[in-house]
Amino acid sequence: MVNKDWIGTKASTFKCLGASNHTNHEREKNDYYATDPIASELLLKIEPQLDNIWEPSVGEGHLAEPLRKEGKLKIVSDLVDRGYYPEDIKYKYSIDFLEFKKPWKGDIVTNPPYSVAQSFVEHSLSLIDDKHYVAMFLKLTFCEGKERRKFFENYPPIRIYVSSSRILCAMNGEFEKPKKDKNGSICVDKEGNTIMQKQSSAACYAWFIWQKGYKDPTELKWFN
Ligand SMILES: C[S@@+](CC[C@H](N)C(=O)[O-])C[C@H]1O[C@@H](n2cnc3c(N)ncnc32)[C@H](O)[C@@H]1O
Numbered sequence: 202m203v204n205k206d207w208i209g210t211k212a213s214t215f216k217c218l219g220a221s222n223h224t225n226h227e228r229e230k231n232d233y234y235a236t237d238p239i240a241s242e243l244l245l246k247i248e249p250q251l252d253n254i255w256e257p258s259v260g261e262g263h264l265a266e267p268l269r270k271e272g273k274l275k276i277v278s279d280l281v282d283r284g285y286y287p288e289d290i291k292y293k294y295s296i297d298f299l300e301f302k303k304p305w306k307g308d309i310v311t312n313p314p315y316s317v318a319q320s321f322v323e324h325s326l327s328l329i330d331d332k333h334y335v336a337m338f339l340k341l342t343f344c345e346g347k348e349r350r351k352f353f354e355n356y357p358p359i360r361i362y363v364s365s366s367r368i369l370c371a372m373n374g375e376f377e378k379p380k381k382d383k384n385g386s387i388c389v390d391k392e393g394n395t396i397m398q399k400q401s402s403a404a405c406y407a408w409f410i411w412q413k414g415y416k417d418p419t420e421l422k423w424f425n
Pocket residue numbers: 230231232233234235236257258259260261262263264278279280281283296297298299311312313314315
């Protein structure tokens with residue numbers, strides 16, 4: 202059952218980033234890749250006008266937290282409850298963003314499920330008022346393809362910022378994994394603790410910024 206409004210949302214007395222009762226298998230479903238929070242910290246530096254933000258596929262809140270700390274975040278939601286319960290803003294889970302029809306009087310920022318990223322952009326633009334912003338953290342390959350070209354002609358982003366040093370989006374929020382030797386065995390330290398290793402990013406991402414109503418050429422920039 203998909204809820205369609207925010208009624209009934211209750212702020213929790215604790216905040217939890219990264220904790221959830223879901224199994225890995227459940228969490229991997231629905232295209233779950235957590236974004237290194239540095240992405241939204243930097244977003245606010247390059248697009249400081251963003252405000253009154255809805256993060257509609259929030260995951261465990263990795264992108265949302267820097268926005269919340271700067272007082273820019275208004276609401277978060279996701280199809281799946283991944284255990285992000287910010288105490289000072291509204292949250293609502295079991296929300297299919299693409300089915301949500303109420304207009305939004307602010308901006309929309311997320312790293313969407315990649316398989317429906319274009320639908321997320323189109324739907325976001327349909328919900329906001331003219332001059333408001335949609336900021337999506339997407340693989341640079343989002344630019345590719347004949348159909349995508351048509352989409353960009355209809356909806357030119359106002360700016361695209363390519364990430365010049367890689368930013369990690371980690372499957373299931375696992376930014377670190379056990380280190381393995383060349384035989385595939387997990388490495389442990391002298392005390393027998395598993396040695397963890399930071400994951401590296403194989404993809405190049407960019408911030409794509411749309412301003413509703415903008416029809417001029419896209420400015421291409423770089424950040425970080
Ligand atoms: C790539 S992850 C990004 C999570 C978070 N935005 C971040 O950057 O850390 C995509 C998220 O979209 C959620 N999702 C998938 N389909 C959705 C839908 N139709 N409506 C809302 N959320 C959806 C998934 O549950 C997942 O948490």
